Amino acid sequence: MIEAALSRSVARWYPGATGVTGAAKLSGGASQETWRFDIVHPDGVIGAILRRSPKGYGAAPTRAAGLGAEAQLMQLAFEAGVPSPRVMHVLTAEDELGTGFIMQRVEGETIARKILRDKEYAAARPLLARQIGGILAGLHRLPLDRLPELRSRGATQEISEFERDYRSLNWPKPVFELALRWLRDHDPGPSVETTLVHGDFRNGNLIIGPDGVRAVLDWELAHLGDPMEDLGWVCVNSWRFGEIDKPVGGFGSREELFAGYEAAGRKVDAARVKFWEVMGTLRWGIMCGGMMQRFREGPDHSMERAMIGRRASETEIDLLRLLAPRGS
């Protein structure tokens, strides 16, 4: 099955490879799958990851950059010294594996709660907020003329898009209305500078080892826009996993994040970061609503999806904490 196709594939592009073993699906929806496997080689096995859309599922959802773009971005990031897995092979028709790519497997932890609680990461945790600042600075400096074709999104467009998504849910939420008003009133307009924006840079999408961040994953929401968007999103309370006094992914302070970013030679606009944190909180809330809708109408009738619908209220309390804080 998939091991046979992978074995034929690696034999073509990896000199000396004799096959693959241990293929196991890590995650997958209808349109995109992630598999881990080992490449067998006389010098020892090489850990690898396959990201693919199986045949017949080529079309990317509207917001996604597509697997081809993802592979290119990861490769560019890797070459620029941004922690990223090395892309080993981009799938071709000859591979008979659908569309996608194969990358080197980076060992480490992605489960946010483990990273925040396990002893193994205790020494790394206090360093992560600053390190993330440096990584984001590197990512925002990737040369625009080498990027794949990406959608371009500024603050004003994003507000309209989220408003449309929210209205389509037909789900009256006074707190979301308040947030939409606030966003329109505080729209910072086009950013001085347009850069690559990762779009989903947060605790949960990073591979962490005892030494710190080893790889940035999930580039599918990458686009061109305001670099401050990534700094705001990484601070959204839902990605602090309970460590609510440490805004940067539950690791540390905004000051550390900003210091890491500026030490790498880029400037922070704190007001814009706050704007994008509010936007990000609302964005996750509306995404929870989308999950509810897909649970009701779509093919994925899972309990997990149903329960994500009930996470919208966490973004309501976080929006109130941001926009209408109560005296302490």
Next chain:
Amino acid sequence: MQDEPTPVELTKSVADFLRNDITPLISGHHAFKLRVAINILDLVTRQLTQEAGSDAKEVERLRALLGVDGSVTELNRVLADRISKGEVDLATPGLAEHLWATTMDKLAVDQPNYASYKRELSRGG
């Protein structure tokens, strides 16, 4: 009038059975799914217990705030609409208090262990 046990008691009995008798027998991905299932039943129990009381208070606040009458859903639509049009905002007396009270009641059902909720609860609910 329906007979007893009540829906709350029935739901709770299933959740307790799954938690105490089935959890020790299951591992891996199914153990994860089982935890989600138990969480759902616990949420349903909390909603069945709390919804009538919190909705009644919400309607009372909304009537006072909006000066109109209706169901909890209708009144929420009116409030959403007024905020959207800018007719009501955080400077409107009672709005912030209403949104806080309503949101706290939702979290009490959806995610009573959410850290922001616990923090706000420690401020006095």
